[in-house]
Amino acid sequence: MQFVQITLFILLSGASFFLFFKQAKVIYDNIMLGRKEKIHDDPAWGLQQMLIIAFGQKKMFKITSAALLHLVIYVSFVITQIELLEVFIDGVFGQHRAVYHFFESHRWLFFQQLYYLSINMIEILSLLTFAVTIAFLWRRNIIRLPRLNKPEMDGWPRKDANLILLFELTLIICIFSMNIGDRALQLKGGNLHYPALNGGGFLLSGSIAPLLTSLPEGLLIILERFGWWGHIIMVFVFLNYLPKSKHLHIMLAFPNTYFSRKEPKGEIINMPQIMNEVKSMFDDSFVAPEVEGEIKFGAKDANDLSWKNLLDAYSCTECGRCTEQCPANQTGKLLSPRKIMMATRDRIEEIGLGIREHGPDFSDNKSLLGDYITKEEILACTTCNACVEACPVTISPLEIIVELRRNLIMEAADSPAEWNNMFTNLENNQAPWQFSREDGLNWVDDMN
Amino acid sequence: MSDNKVPVMADLAAEGRAPEILFWVGCAGSFDQRAQRVTIAFAKILNALGTDYAVLGKEECCTGDPARRAGNEFVFQMLAQQNVATLNAYNVKKIVTTCPHCFNTLKNEYPSLGGNYQVLHHSQFMQELIDEGKLVVEGGAFKGKKITYHDPCYLGRANDVYEAPRAVIESLDSDFVEMRNCKSKALCCGAGGAQMWKEDEPGNSRINTKRAQQALEVNPDYIAVACPYCNTMLTDGVKEAGKQEDVKVIDIAELIAMANGL
Numbered sequence: 001m002q003f004v005q006i007t008l009f010i011l012l013s014g015a016s017f018f019l020f021f022k023q024a025k026v027i028y029d030n031i032m033l034g035r036k037e038k039i040h041d042d043p044a045w046g047l048q049q050m051l052i053i054a055f056g057q058k059k060m061f062k063i064t065s066a067a068l069l070h071l072v073i074y075v076s077f078v079i080t081q082i083e084l085l086e087v088f089i090d091g092v093f094g095q096h097r098a099v100y101h102f103f104e105s106h107r108w109l110f111f112q113q114l115y116y117l118s119i120n121m122i123e124i125l126s127l128l129t130f131a132v133t134i135a136f137l138w139r140r141n142i143i144r145l146p147r148l149n150k151p152e153m154d155g156w157p158r159k160d161a162n163l164i165l166l167f168e169l170t171l172i173i174c175i176f177s178m179n180i181g182d183r184a185l186q187l188k189g190g191n192l193h194y195p196a197l198n199g200g201g202f203l204l205s206g207s208i209a210p211l212l213t214s215l216p217e218g219l220l221i222i223l224e225r226f227g228w229w230g231h232i233i234m235v236f237v238f239l240n241y242l243p244k245s246k247h248l249h250i251m252l253a254f255p256n257t258y259f260s261r262k263e264p265k266g267e268i269i270n271m272p273q274i275m276n277e278v279k280s281m282f283d284d285s286f287v288a289p290e291v292e293g294e295i296k297f298g299a300k301d302a303n304d305l306s307w308k309n310l311l312d313a314y315s316c317t318e319c320g321r322c323t324e325q326c327p328a329n330q331t332g333k334l335l336s337p338r339k340i341m342m343a344t345r346d347r348i349e350e351i352g353l354g355i356r357e358h359g360p361d362f363s364d365n366k367s368l369l370g371d372y373i374t375k376e377e378i379l380a381c382t383t384c385n386a387c388v389e390a391c392p393v394t395i396s397p398l399e400i401i402v403e404l405r406r407n408l409i410m411e412a413a414d415s416p417a418e419w420n421n422m423f424t425n426l427e428n429n430q431a432p433w434q435f436s437r438e439d440g441l442n443w444v445d446d447m448n
Numbered sequence: 449m450s451d452n453k454v455p456v457m458a459d460l461a462a463e464g465r466a467p468e469i470l471f472w473v474g475c476a477g478s479f480d481q482r483a484q485r486v487t488i489a490f491a492k493i494l495n496a497l498g499t500d501y502a503v504l505g506k507e508e509c510c511t512g513d514p515a516r517r518a519g520n521e522f523v524f525q526m527l528a529q530q531n532v533a534t535l536n537a538y539n540v541k542k543i544v545t546t547c548p549h550c551f552n553t554l555k556n557e558y559p560s561l562g563g564n565y566q567v568l569h570h571s572q573f574m575q576e577l578i579d580e581g582k583l584v585v586e587g588g589a590f591k592g593k594k595i596t597y598h599d600p601c602y603l604g605r606a607n608d609v610y611e612a613p614r615a616v617i618e619s620l621d622s623d624f625v626e627m628r629n630c631k632s633k634a635l636c637c638g639a640g641g642a643q644m645w646k647e648d649e650p651g652n653s654r655i656n657t658k659r660a661q662q663a664l665e666v667n668p669d670y671i672a673v674a675c676p677y678c679n680t681m682l683t684d685g686v687k688e689a690g691k692q693e694d695v696k697v698i699d700i701a702e703l704i705a706m707a708n709g710l
Contacts, residue, residue: 267557278522328649404519415519
């Protein structure tokens with residue numbers, strides 16, 4: 001029986017890690033389909049951003065209630081990884097609470113106490129997380145918080161969000177089932193595989209276990225095994241579900257905040273090719289450096305965007321804080337910054353799949369601009385930076401919007417007529433209106 | 449002060465003089481009737497302070513902000529490079545401007561085109577002088593008046609300047625009150641990103657209508673602004689609400705000029 005379990009465990013974990021890395025490689029390749037670009041060369045600053053914003057959750061606290069609820073799940077997730085280590089050791093060696101018994105056999109009292117502290121914390125946090133998860137389900141489905149129920153959340157995105165929450169509930173039930181079954185077996189005694197821990201039961205499971213000691217041993221073993229296997233299987237399911245889900249932010253929030261832009265938020269990224277072309281118009285002696293490959297102005301499709309924009313898209317957990325703050329969205333326009341990110345991710349997935357199946361020249365006659373994001377959406381943006389400011393993981397929907405606009409205006413020449421007037425005025429009068437520069441000082445006459 | 453002169457860069461250069469500060473007026477400040485009054489108010493403040501400054505006048509071009517944000521990088525580069533050439537030719541070191549869009553572009557976008565200047569928004573300029581005791585604001589005119597302040601996106605979120613304009617307003621002997629959504633959470637007036645030059649996309653209301661309503665919620669006597677476009681947008685929004693007789697939209701430079709009888 002032991003042998004079967006060990007074999008099964010090694011096979012399952014091997015398969016799930018293999019499948020995960022395969023999926024991770026696909027995501028990496030998809031992100032690398034984007035335009036190459038150096039974001040910054042300041043590792044110390046990048047790490048600082050990661051520590052403060054991703055690890056320290058700083059920007060989450062722009063909404064205190066959501067931040068506190070999220071913090072419970074986040075801390076709980078991080079701490080639970082400690083127990084996961086032991087689960088792996090037990091699984092591979094067919095042991096039971098191998099870490100604790102290792103400390104015990106060496107009489108390392110301090111570490112035994114630390115072990116109790118960890119598991120007790122996990123139990124308390126798990127219980128809290130259970131409550132928070134219910135609260136999250138409640139907010140999303142019963143109260144129907146507006147930002148979680150915009151049109152772009154219909155269908156898969158809403159199911160995705162709810163599935164993750166249900167996975168979490170299952171995982172927590174398994175943790176308690178495992179600890180309670182284990183303690184009840186210890187109390188009953190007589191089963192060599194479940195020797196009693198000399199510190200007694202854990203805080204929560206230890207107070208429920210005594211009620212179950214009258215159950216038959218076989219049933220308790222099933223309870224414990226169900227919990228143990230259920231726990232680890234849920235971890236494997238999670239691992240392989242992440243790459244398909246919005247929940248990927250638990251991993252990508254870290255690199256994404258590391259690669260935050262150092263430039264001021266108000267700066268729109270320069271286009272050196274156009275800068276050089278204009279420079280050579282003004283200055284005959286200036287020779288623009290040769291550019292490799294075809295020059296594209298802005299982005300028509302997802303792979304015209306920077307790799308950082310694509311990393312942004314994969315890091316988005318669709319919380320909708322950007323859309324909630326967007327002035328265009330608040331006044332009923334079609335634009336939703338969250339949808340910009342979701343569409344970008346969907347499209348790069350599709351391009352990636354196409355390239356893997358049909359080679360690098362894959363084309364399906366679709367594009368991000370037009371088929372996924374409409375002209376009406378990007379024209380509604382006021383570039384006010386509210387979406388960028390609101391994002392807890394430093395995503396910029398604005399960068400994508402500007403890149404799409406650049407394509408719309410400079411490649412597709414599909415500018416609104418009023419903007420064409422403005423451009424003409426700027427070219428002829430160096431002012432956006434039809435005033436002559438010669439009149440630029442007329443206001444002085446009104447001064448006295 | 450009946451003889452207000454405004455020094456022009458080219459004239460000073462012809463005399464071999466280089467002023468300490470360039471006052472960047474901006475297109476709205478030069479041509480828009482409402483914004484011209486803000487330009488005048490700020491020029492009067494500069495004159496009253498005896499500031500060593502000049503304007504570019506006919507040589508000033510649009511910074512290119514609306515072109516770049518609308519996606520027309522060619523037009524942006526044409527304007528920006530022309531401006532950088534002019535500014536560098538006059539060896540300009542320090543710029544003050546009453547427009548947050550000009551402020552942002554000059555400060556953040558010109559360095560990669562070879563234009564490096566110390567750029568101040570007029571709120572920062574006035575705050576500095578108030579702190580140093582050089583600009584003494586006489587309170588009387590606004591005593592007991594309720595003033596709220598609307599953060600321009602390109603001053604606030606884009607450049608994290610939140611306190612300077614507030615410090616300027618608080619130098620008046622008035623009753624300052626914040627809107628519900630202020631500072632980094634302030635709602636845009638609706639003009640940025642070149643929206644000023646086109647009709648809104650279809651929706652259920654205009655952004656400036658909504659922002660004006662938020663401002664009117666605090667029952668102010670004045671809605672202080674620090675951007676010519678916010679000024680236009682909020683003035684329209686207040687009009688739409690039929691409140692233009694009771695509530696004035698006013699630039700912080702005008703507040704100071706009025707307080708000091710300039």
